[in-house]
Amino acid sequence: MLKITAGEIKTVSQYIKDISGIYLDASKGYLLETRLSPLAEALDCKNYSELQHKASRDASKKIERQIIDAISTNETLFFRDKGPFELLQYKLLPELIDARSGGALKRQLRVWSAASSTGQELYSVAIVIRELLQGNLGKYNFHLLGTDISDNAVQQASYGKYNKFEIERGLDQAVLRKYFTAFGDSWKVRDELRAMVKFQKFNLMQPFTGLGKFDIILCRNVAIYFTMDDRKKLFAKLADSLADDGFLVIGSTESLTGICSRFEPKRHLRSIFYQKK
Amino acid sequence: MTMKTLSLLVVDDDPVIRLLLCQRLTKDNHMVSAVDKGQDALGLLRGDAQFDALITDLVLPDMDGIAVLEVAKSLRPTIEALVITGHASVDSAVEAMKKGAVDYLTKPINFDELSLRLDHIAIRQGLAKDARDILLAKEVTEQEAASTIQALEMRVSELQDALTAAAAILRDGGRDQEDKISQALAILNRT
Numbered sequence: 116m117l118k119i120t121a122g123e124i125k126t127v128s129q130y131i132k133d134i135s136g137i138y139l140d141a142s143k144g145y146l147l148e149t150r151l152s153p154l155a156e157a158l159d160c161k162n163y164s165e166l167q168h169k170a171s172r173d174a175s176k177k178i179e180r181q182i183i184d185a186i187s188t189n190e191t192l193f194f195r196d197k198g199p200f201e202l203l204q205y206k207l208l209p210e211l212i213d214a215r216s217g218g219a220l221k222r223q224l225r226v227w228s229a230a231s232s233t234g235q236e237l238y239s240v241a242i243v244i245r246e247l248l249q250g251n252l253g254k255y256n257f258h259l260l261g262t263d264i265s266d267n268a269v270q271q272a273s274y275g276k277y278n279k280f281e282i283e284r285g286l287d288q289a290v291l292r293k294y295f296t297a298f299g300d301s302w303k304v305r306d307e308l309r310a311m312v313k314f315q316k317f318n319l320m321q322p323f324t325g326l327g328k329f330d331i332i333l334c335r336n337v338a339i340y341f342t343m344d345d346r347k348k349l350f351a352k353l354a355d356s357l358a359d360d361g362f363l364v365i366g367s368t369e370s371l372t373g374i375c376s377r378f379e380p381k382r383h384l385r386s387i388f389y390q391k392k
Numbered sequence: 393m394t395m396k397t398l399s400l401l402v403v404d405d406d407p408v409i410r411l412l413l414c415q416r417l418t419k420d421n422h423m424v425s426a427v428d429k430g431q432d433a434l435g436l437l438r439g440d441a442q443f444d445a446l447i448t449d450l451v452l453p454d455m456d457g458i459a460v461l462e463v464a465k466s467l468r469p470t471i472e473a474l475v476i477t478g479h480a481s482v483d484s485a486v487e488a489m490k491k492g493a494v495d496y497l498t499k500p501i502n503f504d505e506l507s508l509r510l511d512h513i514a515i516r517q518g519l520a521k522d523a524r525d526i527l528l529a530k531e532v533t534e535q536e537a538a539s540t541i542q543a544l545e546m547r548v549s550e551l552q553d554a555l556t557a558a559a560a561i562l563r564d565g566g567r568d569q570e571d572k573i574s575q576a577l578a579i580l581n582r583t
């Protein structure tokens with residue numbers, strides 16, 4: 116494996132922070148090595164500085180994308196932590212539907228999975244919505260958006276195909292049969308579920324122009340990779356993108372203390388969600 | 393990493409091969425159950441015993457080795473299978489691999505080769521077990537951390553509210569100083 120020098124750890128991690136917000140301190144040299152050496156070797160780079168230069172000079176940004184794919188941790192599972200999905204099914208979605216009902220027009224209900232990785236989180240939300248509304252789904256106008264910085268992750272999410280290890284984690288048999296079809300050794304999300312969601316590439320470090328307001332935002336297990344400063348900026352932008360009566364859900368081991376004072380935590384059963392003050 | 397002792401099910405109708413297999417595999421520190429008929433193997437697979445791997449001859453007196461393999465896989469999806477085939481029947485070995493066998497051995501059996509294949513299976517199963525253990529440990533740690541963090545998050549928010557309320561009272565002009573202080577203290581004492 117190509118060895119990384121102390122100097123390279125500094126410059127390469129600064130470069131990664133610039134393109135993705137993902138912050139790796141000096142102790143993460145091993146992580147850079149294990150994740151970037153295959154790419155460096157495939158591109159015939161003598162060292163990591165050369166990889167970085169190639170990436171910066173590459174106008175197509177292909178190498179930059181490959182670096183992001185290699186560095187980002189896409190670990191996720193269906194119904195991760197369970198609690199937030201019970202929260203959605205029994206509290207947040209019913210309250211929201213209540214608040215948005217009435218009037219002649221079908222009002223849009225917008226849900227955003229802000230670091231959707233390979234899609235399990237957003238598909239879990241779609242399943243919860245279908246279970247909650249059953250035959251009444253057509254009465255509502257749900258828009259479910261998943262975004263992620265990793266091209267590979269967005270691609271897999273859009274394709275909606277999962278291998279048996281991904282499926283085993285978090286899905287019970289009844290849900291699996293109802294919403295997935297066997298596809299060789301893997302499983303594919305059924306069309307009716309696939310049609311409810313949309314995935315696109317988006318970097319959370321950028322301004323949120325053009326995204327509009329959301330009623331529910333899930334921003335789970337991504338800010339943990341950013342510096343405090345970037346976390347503050349991120350949650351300020353999320354506050355701007357959330358409807359006044361909307362809900363924010365963060366990762367179950369995350370906290371907004373010291374990061375954003377515009378949100379107020381509220382507890383329901385085993386979970387916490389946030390609303391704007 | 394843990395190098396596992398494997399629990400093996402051997403199916404072969406040749407008593408000499410069965411004996412040799414048992415001797416060698418036991419010497420390699422595995423646990424072996426050996427039977428001569430496919431039906432007996434299926435009987436064991438339907439029972440309580442746990443098997444990590446199945447080693448079966450493809451030609452058995454009462455049924456096809458591939459059928460044993462298929463039933464074994466359907467009863468125990470995680471079982472690994474090695475098939476033994478005559479020198480001339482590589483086609484059926486390929487067929488067995490399509491049905492989920494990880495490897496095949498041709499007769500006469502090279503026991504060192506078999507040992508090596510089983511080592512690989514043991515390593516793979518050891519890694520899979522380690523991965524499952526790590527996931528489980530991660531889940532427990534995460535749950536514990538989540539409930540601690542959530543309790544702290546709610547507590548900080550309550551304290552923050554109390555401080556804001558106390559500050560508002562103290563800032564509020566026009567009232568008696570002592571009165572303001574005792575009101576603010578009352579709020580702080582309540583939280």
Ligand SMILES: C[S@@+](CC[C@H](N)C(=O)[O-])C[C@H]1O[C@@H](n2cnc3c(N)ncnc32)[C@H](O)[C@@H]1O
Nearest residue numbers: 135187189191230232264265318319335336337
């Ligand atoms: C650990 S996954 C979390 C997935 C899911 N939200 C969950 O909690 O299971 C983190 C994801 O954040 C993405 N990510 C990292 N930096 C990002 C950025 N600047 N903008 C958008 N997504 C980012 C990674 O590509 C990765 O898929």
